[in-house]
Amino acid sequence: MANFSFDIVSEINLAEINNVFDQVRREISTRYDFKNSISAVNWLDDKKSGFTIITEDELKLDSILDIIRKKLATRNISQKILDLSKDKIVANFKITYNIPFIKGLDQAKTKQLNQLIKSNYPKIKTVINGETLKVSDSSKDNLQKVITLLRSSNLDFDIQFINFR
Secondary structure (H helix, E strand, O other), rough: OOOOEEEEEEEHHHHHHHHHHHHHHHHHHHHHHHOOOOEEEEEOOOOOOOEEEEEHHHHHHHHHHHHHHHHHHHOOHHHHHHHOOOOOOOEOOOEEEEEEOOOOOOHHHHHHHHHHHHHHHOOOEEEOOOOEEEEOEEEEEHHHHHHHHHHOOOOOOOEEEEOOO
């Protein structure tokens, strides 16, 4: 009897994020409401682990966040990768907002996924391997049901399904 499996991960496609970054910067430079302002979007650090938004007021900050969300949506990237829980830094008549990316499944997230799968499909086997959760069963239909369940559940983080076997 064949045993089918897939892995659940939380990764970020850095090439797509780089495209989003370039598109946001281009739109800020061409929009009329950002003319003669200090509004800019930069990388959080050298590892490209997030965005830093620098602007003059809350209205422009909300506009830039809206642009980022739209560009992520056009590239089919979930907005759940943005950690908007950080505080804004207000100094010298400008606002700096650091937005790191949420990536990787920690132990609490993998346990939450495991518990969700086990509560609905107790016969399906799950194994936690670091930042991945391996789901296996003898039926592809059951695995597709698990994927449908996880996509329909309202999780606080983004997940991807890889290594279908």
